[in-house]
Amino acid sequence: MRILHTADWHLGKQLLKEDLKEDHELFFEFLLETIVSQEVDVLLVSGDVFDYANPSNESKRLYLDLLFKLKKLKNIKIIITAGNHDSISYLESAKAVLSLLDITVIGDLEHVDLIPLVEDGHVKAVVSPVPFLSDRVLRRGAEMTNQEEKISIVKESLMEVFTSWSLKAKELYPEIPIIALGHLYVQGASISESERDIQIGNQAGVPAASFDALFDYFALGHIHKPQILTPRVRYSGSPIALSFSERTDNKVVILLEIAEKGIQQTSLPVPKIRDLVKFSGTLSEVIAKVEDYKPLCKLQAFVEMDVLETDENPSKLLELKTFESDFKSDTLKIIKSRLTFTGQNKAVPNFTSGITIAELSPKEVFGKKVEATSMSDEDKEMVYLAFDELLEHVLNPEKI
Ligand SMILES: [Mn+2]
Structure with missing residues (x-):
């Protein structure tokens, strides 16, 4: 069984004021060719399908056309989770009709369920498709007095979610390789200029090693630079450069093959367009x-x-x-x-x-104002954290 991991397409993204539609179209051509030439059975998309929570009709057309072409070309299984840029309600709006085409779309935690990947009547792997989890969801209404507490609750809660899905998969599908999807900042990841800060300004990052112990492969989204954090924890990165800071990235999609001993991974370079x-x-x-x-x-x-x-x-x-x-x-x-x-x-x-x-990013503009004050470093830190939280609420109003 052959599985392809990609993420962070950001359809509708503009680089400064330049449209990247042609970049996306050419990437999709490559994706279609690769799925055929590499005999891919399952496509995993770990969040940020769209750049905007309210995508343009043109972006929606690109997305739906791709799904149509994929299904017409080859009857593959497709699993898509929401990222921090995606609108849960839009992604899930076509959930029912897409499910008829063996396309699973997961917008929020409530709808997560394990997906067995079956070949020749046997379950070859099981997928735990966890979407982006906002700080609000992770805090679960807990009252918090200080920032440290907030960070530790977000971290603990993240680990709890992924641990529980790992345990459930091991219980229901013993001895079967587990592949998880996640859209989050993992400690130690090297960031670009095109990701928005999540998890309290990236402060609530869980170490990659903690996830390595839970899954046979962790298909991550959110960070746009492709990177291997541990042998089993990887960001595929965005398939096209979304900011100048990514101009030297070698963009990839990752091919996974279920083998006798675990999961083999191969990076397939996306041609630079x-x-x-x-x-x-x-x-x-x-x-x-x-x-x-x-x-x-x-x-x-x-x-x-x-x-x-x-x-x-x-x-x-x-x-x-x-x-x-x-x-x-x-x-x-x-x-x-x-x-x-x-x-x-x-x-x-x-x-x-x-x-x-x-x-400039909103935070850079805000930073200029803060740095011009005579606040203590401690106060500045508090103010920056409050800003990150407010910004997250402004950018993702429906997740509040
Ligand atoms: Mn992203």
């Missing part, structure tokens, strides 16, 4: 690099110009902006630029211009 390039140097160096750039991928490259000049000189900004607005190319598009004067201007250290508020 768009180059994200960051050019740094003085203005003239960066301009030369942009002009010399040779396209490597099918889609137009997205470029970030990171200009560093020693002496403060406002005409450099004008020069940069003029170059940007005059620049036209089919193979490359400048989507981000910044100019930093690195000289010793004490009044405005490391003055950076050309950054708009849209390029």
Whole structure:
């Protein structure tokens, strides 16, 4: 039996203001080809199918078209769980009709149930499809007075959920390999710039080793950089780069094969379909690099110009902006630029211009305000934690 693990598609995602629809379409072509060529029987998607809780009709069409094409091409089993970006109600709205096609969609903890994977009349593996669990769900209404308590309750509760599914699987399907899905931050994971903080600003991360003991394979979602945390605990990562910080990631999907002794894992590289390039140097160096750039991928490259000049000189900004607005190319598009004067201007250290508020995360904007105050480090920490919690509520109102 062959199973494919992927996660964090983020349909509808824009990189700055650029649409990534073509990137998703090309990834889906690769996914369809891979499922056929690798003779995949089961597809696992560990959350964040969509980027927005209220996806556009275009994103929904992409998703439903993919499911249709997959089922038409090959009668595989599909298991999808919700991530922190997904709307539980939207994902589950088509649950009943999708179940007729052997597509299981799990939005919340209440609907989790073990799914046996059967081949030739025998159960070959059992899947425990746990979706993203918000802090509110994990706290289970517990009254908490301080942050430490909150962190420990969220951690304990996470472990309890996964331990109970592991035990249930072992009891109902003894000796059968267990594969769990989860959408969470696991301690030690290396993050990118495109994930939203969860679990109290990533403070309530459980060590990967704790999960390694529970499952034969833990198919994780949430972190966008593919990574192996322990031999059995892995993030597939997002299949396409969702931020410049992921420009050197080697994106993959993971093929699992149920063998005599456990589960064999193989990373299948996702072909790079768009180059994200960051050019740094003085203005003239960066301009030369942009002009010399040779396209490597099918889609137009997205470029970030990171200009560093020693002496403060406002005409450099004008020069940069003029170059940007005059620049036209089919193979490359400048989507981000910044100019930093690195000289010793004490009044405005490391003055950076050309950054708009849209390029900063809400936390970065908030951080600028906090750092400008004379609060103690302890107070700052409290304020940041409260901010993370509020932000989570604002971004996921239906999970409150
Ligand atoms: Mn994600």
